[in-house]
Amino acid sequence: MTSVFWTWVAAFFTLSILSFLYKDNPFYKFAEHIYVGSSAAFYVLQLWVFDVYPKLVGGFQYKVGIEKWILIIPAFLSVLMLTRFIKPISWLSRWAIAFTVGMAAGLGVTGLLQGFLVPQVKATFLPFYVPGTSFWNSFYLSVNNILIVLGTVATIFYFYFSREHKGALGTISRAGITFIMIAFGASFGYTVMARVSLLIGRMYFLIHDWLHLA
Amino acid sequence: MKREIPLAITFISGFLLIVALFIPHKPFGTLQETFNDWYIIVSGFTMILGIDSLLLHNWNKVKRRKSDWPYALALIMSFFLTFLWGLYSIVYEPTHNPFAPTASFLKYFYKSIFVPLQATMFALLAFFIASAAYRAFRAREINSTLLLFSAALVMLGRVPEGEQAAPYVFGIISLLFAVYFFIEASLLTAGFLKYLYIALGVLLLAAIYPVGKLLLAYLPKIADWIMNIPQLAAKRGILIGVALGGIAMSLRIIVGIERTYLK
Numbered sequence: 001m002t003s004v005f006w007t008w009v010a011a012f013f014t015l016s017i018l019s020f021l022y023k024d025n026p027f028y029k030f031a032e033h034i035y036v037g038s039s040a041a042f043y044v045l046q047l048w049v050f051d052v053y054p055k056l057v058g059g060f061q062y063k064v065g066i067e068k069w070i071l072i073i074p075a076f077l078s079v080l081m082l083t084r085f086i087k088p089i090s091w092l093s094r095w096a097i098a099f100t101v102g103m104a105a106g107l108g109v110t111g112l113l114q115g116f117l118v119p120q121v122k123a124t125f126l127p128f129y130v131p132g133t134s135f136w137n138s139f140y141l142s143v144n145n146i147l148i149v150l151g152t153v154a155t156i157f158y159f160y161f162s163r164e165h166k167g168a169l170g171t172i173s174r175a176g177i178t179f180i181m182i183a184f185g186a187s188f189g190y191t192v193m194a195r196v197s198l199l200i201g202r203m204y205f206l207i208h209d210w211l212h213l214a
Numbered sequence: 215m216k217r218e219i220p221l222a223i224t225f226i227s228g229f230l231l232i233v234a235l236f237i238p239h240k241p242f243g244t245l246q247e248t249f250n251d252w253y254i255i256v257s258g259f260t261m262i263l264g265i266d267s268l269l270l271h272n273w274n275k276v277k278r279r280k281s282d283w284p285y286a287l288a289l290i291m292s293f294f295l296t297f298l299w300g301l302y303s304i305v306y307e308p309t310h311n312p313f314a315p316t317a318s319f320l321k322y323f324y325k326s327i328f329v330p331l332q333a334t335m336f337a338l339l340a341f342f343i344a345s346a347a348y349r350a351f352r353a354r355e356i357n358s359t360l361l362l363f364s365a366a367l368v369m370l371g372r373v374p375e376g377e378q379a380a381p382y383v384f385g386i387i388s389l390l391f392a393v394y395f396f397i398e399a400s401l402l403t404a405g406f407l408k409y410l411y412i413a414l415g416v417l418l419l420a421a422i423y424p425v426g427k428l429l430l431a432y433l434p435k436i437a438d439w440i441m442n443i444p445q446l447a448a449k450r451g452i453l454i455g456v457a458l459g460g461i462a463m464s465l466r467i468i469v470g471i472e473r474t475y476l477k
Contacts, residue, residue: 006322007326009326010326010330011330013327013331013334014334017334017335018334018338020338021338021341029282033286034289035332036268037288037289037290037292038292038293038295038296038323038327038328039331040264040265040293041293041294041296042323042324044262044265044297045297045300045304045313045319047258047261048258049304049311049312049313050313051254051255052254052258052259055251055255077252077256078256078259081256081260081263082262091216094216094220095219095223097260097476098220098224098475098476099223099224100253100257101467102223102224102225102226102467102468103231103249103250103252103256105464105468106228106229106464108461109228109231109232109235109465110232110234110246112457112460113457113461114235116453117457117458117461120450120453120457123450124450144439144442147447148446148447151443151444152451153451154451155447155448155451155452155455156451156454156455159451159455176448176451178357178360179448179451180448180451181358181361182440182444182445183364183445185360185362186365186368186441186444186445187445188343188347188361188365189365189366192340192343192344192347193372195336195337195343196340198333198334199337199340201333202334202337
């Protein structure tokens, strides 16, 4: 009985959201607001259960010595963040914001260097001639490497706006936009496939789990 | 003081993290991990500010009986009901975790309310993406044609039996275009354009069989090649640009040139 009730609840929300395809209507608006409200609570709980509780409360419980007491700093900064609710001392929340911004900037430099820039540049240093099992295999692999290097360089040049895209720069940037368009088309195809697969999932739920038609 | 201390905090926290990258010894070696934990804790509390703003905005709508206020009330109620349900799972259920597989929160709320709402909301985008594609993918210039072809090839190449359908899709499209060219040619008087249209129509008709054969045999490989070579090259170029921009912006924040977050 319980599962039947919850299946009907799920079907109601699914149909309510899909009703937007007809036009904006009260069912859609209701489901949309429920989605926003419940998602906000969901993420608060997720943040508490997986991040704040184990790292702060769990840290105070299980860590020892300096590692335990140093947690007073993030706890203090977290409390400062809440001073935004108290007008006369709301400026203190800037300290906590400054800390998160500084951390994000520091992690941005190190993370982008280690995770993006260096590995991507390293992976672009490819040989223009690759020995293969046959002439055509070698030709295919070499052309692919040349295309990757040229495509990467051309794409970077496309985003170089300090000079007008004329002459050689114009030619390179035009090659760049060609690669970008192919990449966007491929990403678009992937996104459409993901969305359609979600749609198939919802249709399967309605037909199979809710209506028991198949 | 109200500006200098936050600037100093930003500089010290950001600078220490960069230093830690170059000195992998104590106390700097573990600094990145420690600061990362602190960042997660403090930024977790910023969520409270966001929730306050969301609830206050909707509560004002209810209080002033603005248009659509019943929906705002539904939002507030759904927030508190979800939150209380999660709290109940934390306090009273044996696992003390609302995200445990046996918790009622995960079993009923997540599977019957959250997933249907989220999945359907994203599934709805399939229709809007299709209508946006209709506008964006008009094969009027080379760039939009490239966008159209790579999207079509990736979609057909990555679905089961896509290569079986691709020759028919190509055949129908070629046929339609050939008919269009022949009609256009019939409306023109003799001249270069008339013969060009006829030649294009004939070319399209002649291409149906060989291109269809090619798609049938190699479509998944073509889709893989698009993903692994031109797509990778452009993505790599964009990622390098994003990394350079992100690093420059981060350094501006650390040294205090960028201060908009203090407003």
